[in-house]
Amino acid sequence: MSYASDEDYLSGERLYLDPRLFSDTKKATIKDIKSVMRRGLNISELPDYSISYKKRRWVDGKKLSFEICYGQSVKSSIPVYGAGLYSFTVFAKDGVYRINLSDSTDGRERNADYDALSEYFYFKEGIRRDMSRGIEGTRGYYFINEDAADRFYQKLIEKDASLPESALRFQEAAECIETILKNYK
Numbered sequence: 001m002s003y004a005s006d007e008d009y010l011s012g013e014r015l016y017l018d019p020r021l022f023s024d025t026k027k028a029t030i031k032d033i034k035s036v037m038r039r040g041l042n043i044s045e046l047p048d049y050s051i052s053y054k055k056r057r058w059v060d061g062k063k064l065s066f067e068i069c070y071g072q073s074v075k076s077s078i079p080v081y082g083a084g085l086y087s088f089t090v091f092a093k094d095g096v097y098r099i100n101l102s103d104s105t106d107g108r109e110r111n112a113d114y115d116a117l118s119e120y121f122y123f124k125e126g127i128r129r130d131m132s133r134g135i136e137g138t139r140g141y142y143f144i145n146e147d148a149a150d151r152f153y154q155k156l157i158e159k160d161a162s163l164p165e166s167a168l169r170f171q172e173a174a175e176c177i178e179t180i181l182k183n184y185k
Contacts, residue, residue: 002098006030009096018045034091037067050078051085053149061182066090068178074149079140080107080121083156083167086174090181099177103170108140113164120144120152 004012013033017025021036021043036043038058048054051071059066072084082103090097107114110123121141129137143149155163156171 001100003095004098005095013043016044016046018043020045030091030096034065037089050075052078053143053146053153055153059178059182062185064090064092064181064184066181068174070153070174072143072149072153074143074146076142077138079124079138079142082107083163083170084153086177088177088181101170101174101177103166105164105166105170108137113166114141117152117163120148 010028010030010033014025014028017028017033019025021041022028022032033043037056040056040058042054042056048071050073053072053074055070057068059068067089069087069089070084071081071087073080082105084103086101088097088099088101090099105111105114108129114121115123120143122144123141124138126138126140128139143152156167159168159171
């Protein structure tokens with residue numbers, strides 16, 4: 001989790017705001033950013049090289065408003081991040097909080113649960129990651145295509161029993177965070 005005052009958040013974000021979405025990126029306010037996020041749009045013009053599949057949604061809670069972004073890799077050069085990543089951007093009276101949640105399943109090693117999900121993933125033997133030697137590695141599970149990523153995400157939010165227990169627990173953790181933020185008084 002991280003925290004930034006409104007001013008610090010704005011000074012960091014303004015550098016990368018998409019000029020097609022903001023009339024003046026240098027003068028964009030928290031209200032302007034929230035307005036774009038409410039529409040389910042990415043505020044940044046920078047591409048995210050590791051997260052190529054994203055689903056965004058906006059939630060107005062009792063006292064907090066926040067964006068929830070689910071992300072996953074669908075690139076042929078980057079293995080999946082287990083069941084995915086969730087990022088919560090929370091707007092509070094005292095500033096902006098970011099909460100990141102990731103599935104701890106190692107998508108670079110073969111496992112029976114993910115082998116059983118062949119309608120979504122395939123496993124590439126590839127090169128093992130070795131950061132001590134500067135080798136990023138290509139070994140791991142990959143989505144068949146973006147449509148497979150979308151179908152997987154739909155099953156994930158439905159908490160479909162065909163998914164691995166680890167994926168279901170990951171989704172439940174995201175829903176728990178959402179519930180806490182939504183009901184915060």
